[in-house]
Amino acid sequence: MNNIVTPTQGRKEFFKLIKQVNEHKKPIIVKPIKNGEKSAVVIGEDD
Numbered sequence: 001m002n003n004i005v006t007p008t009q010g011r012k013e014f015f016k017l018i019k020q021v022n023e024h025k026k027p028i029i030v031k032p033i034k035n036g037e038k039s040a041v042v043i044g045e046d047d
Contacts, residue, residue, distance in 0.1 A: 004029045010042075017042055 003026055010017060010030045017028050022044040031039045 003027065004031050006031065006033055022046070 005013075005017070005028060007030055010028075020026075021028055021042055025044060025047060027047070028042040029039055030042065
């Protein structure tokens with residue numbers, strides 16, 4: 001999985017994202033498609 005996902009992709013694979021950020025220690029960026037909307041970052045608990 002890429003480290004940038006759309007909100008729709010993030011919703012579909014939320015538990016997979018949680019597992020990935022905790023295993024690989026790399027944040028996931030949730031980037032909206034619409035211009036002007038801000039992104040969010042998912043990081044693991046230990047980070």
